[in-house]
Structures are given as structure tokens and as C-alpha cells.
Amino acid sequence: MGAVKTKRMPRAVREQQMLDAAVRTFGQRGYMAASMDEIAELAGVSKPLVYLYLNSKEDLFTACIRREATALVAAVRAGARPGLPADRQLWSGLTAFFTHTARHPDGWAVLHLQARTHGAVFAAEVAAMRAEVVEFVTRLILDAARDAHRDPDLPEREVAGLAEALVGAAESLADWANATPGVTVRHSAATLMNFAWAGLGDLMAGRRWTPPDDEPDPEAARSGLTSPVG
Template sequence: MLDAAVQVFSRRGYHAASMDEIAERAGISKPLVYLYLGSKADLFTACIRREAGRLREAITSVAEDGLAPQEQLWRGVNAFFGFVAQHREGWSVLYRQARGQGEPFSGEVAKMRRMIVETVAALIARAMAAEGVRKPAVEEDEVLALANALVGAGESLTEWLLDHPEESPEVTSARLMNLAWMGLSNVLRGKVWRPPAGPSR
């Protein structure tokens, strides 16, 4: 039922999707859909939670503790884009549909995003420790800001990946790593860009 619902929601959008079509795709009667999953809003929430759980599992399952931070980040990024490529309809429900529907749906997506940001922030913190960077050289807020920037770039690149189905998730992952890690490696060594000195306008 959830597979059918994800397909319909991703193609029709939340408001245009009908329980009749979902039931037909699932091969069951509409009363059974209501019996097992409740209202249309309940069904949409169940779809969001399942796809968010799948994405969370895809990312966290590859970041093994014994790996170097750079390798952990690479694996997490690659798992993220791999999920998007393999579950395009699920990503559409999460990112394109749920975010624009307001509460409670947008709140479910916000929880998922916070989890991803916290995971990336933890990897950045580990990389800092590996490079010998300690507070107050880089504050906690700075780490969270960098993690948010990296996740935001990843979200933008998913649109590129979806619009270019011929491109592999690995290539897209390498693009993000080239953009983020090559610059981040300098930050970890204390080499940061600062505005040029001079009169402010």
C-alpha cells in the first residue's frame, strides 16, 4: 500500500492524489486503505516517515566508525545520492511534496533534515579532531553552519541528478566532495577566507 501511495503522491501531488487511485494501484479496496492506514493525511505521513527512515538507514549504515572522516563523509554522500537515484518517487514525496504542504508534513521532513545535518556535523567534528583543531578555533555553531551548507548543496545537487538521469550517483557525489571537502580541508587547518580590510560601505 505504501509503495502505491508513494507512486501516486509523487506523480499527482498531495492534493490531487486520490485514495481511489492508491487503492487501485495497491490492488485492494479503498475501505481497506482507510482501515490499515487511516485518512489521506495519515497515509501521506506514513509515506514520509518510511522514506525518511530508508534514507536515514542508507546514510548511517555506511559510515563505519573505524574509517577516516573523509571516507565516512564520502560514503554518506554517496549513499545519499544513491538513495535519490534509486528512490526517485520517494525523494519526490520527501523533498518536493511534503516540504510545501505545511505542518505536520513539513515538520516530518525537518526532523529528517536535522538528522542528516547532525550526522554531517559529527563527521566534521571528527575531522577537526584528526587535524588537531580544537575549540575555540572552530566553534560548535561554525560546525553546524558548515554542515547545513553542505546538506543544502547536496539537496540542490539532487535536482541536477534527477534532471540528468544519465549521470551516476558516484559522479554527483564526487562533485559535492570536490566543492565541499577540498575547501573544508583548508578550514580544518585554520586557513579561512576573511573579508579584505578597508572602509565599509
């Protein structure tokens, strides 16, 4: 033991352990109530080491926001499959989003509740990520409209509004899904597809968008629930 051996431990690994513990603590207890003692204990390190690596509670929280934001954006980007028809692209993007938020409920709570509830600096971190997602969704909708050769029917400003609406709806549903027992990823994604793709008008008329059957429900195995949709 001693200082030399401690310093030779891979710092990156230790930092990730601290961030794992911090995301869990911030997500479950809230930013204010979370203590550095608790985070250090959960990470299996001393409190001074957390301060040495991450500097302060504020900086630790900022590091959590950045890591979770990067992971969420990457998951959504990886979920979109450019070769597919527009509705299938949207379905796979939404499924990726709800899978990520369901698997990382503490990370989602950090991003969507905690970061926006404890000061403008943290809120700005999340706003930057959100702008990136809106930009990405705007591009998806524009591409879909272009594929349909109907660009003139969807002016750019309307597409920007549609992307804002879609992202806002997805955020709201992710909060709801994580707070409501028994709601599967497939359920959340199908609800939003029916809302966003088919529209309430089609739903009222008994016409619904049907999720493809050729892929497993990523949550089915975990929750043991059959999907209430599709």
C-alpha cells in the same frame, strides 16, 4: 474468501504494499492530484481497506513521509564508515545518500518536494528528519576535526554552519540529479566532494579530490554510462 480469511492476511505486508503504491503516486502525481482510488488500485486492494488501515489521505501521506525519512536516515548512517579517514567517510556517506535518492526518486520527491509543499504539519515531519541528518553530519565534521587535532580552529558554531551548508548542497544536488538524465550517483557524489572537500578554489587551481577506485559505481551497471569524473 470472506472476512475471516481476509483478516488473516498479514496486515504488515498489506500496509507496505499500500505505502509503496502511495509513495509512487504522491511522488509522481503530487499530493493534491493523487487519488485514493489510484493508490488502492496500484496496491491491488479496495479503497475501503486503505481507509481502514491508514485512516485518511493525510494519515497515509504522513505514514509515507515517516517511512521514507526513516529509510533515508538509515541509508546515510549505514554508509558512513567510522574507521576511515574523514574524506573517505564523507565520500561513502554522500555515495550512500545519492544512491538512496537515485533508487527511490519517488520517496525523495515525497520528502523534499511534496512534504514541504502541502502544509506545516507535513513539513514538520521532514524538518525532524533533516535535523537528525544535520546533527549526524555535525558529528562527522567534529570527529574529523578532532582526528586532525585542530578543534580550536573549528568553533562549534562554524561546524553547525558547515553541516547546514553540506546538507543543503546535498539536497539541492539530489533534486538536480534526479531531474537531469545521465547524472550518475558517482557524478553527484564526486561533484559534492569536490565542492565540499576540495573547494572551488582548489578546483580553479586544477586540484581536485579523486574518488577512490576500489569500489564499483553503484549506478554504472544500471545507467550504462561511464563516470564523467574521477
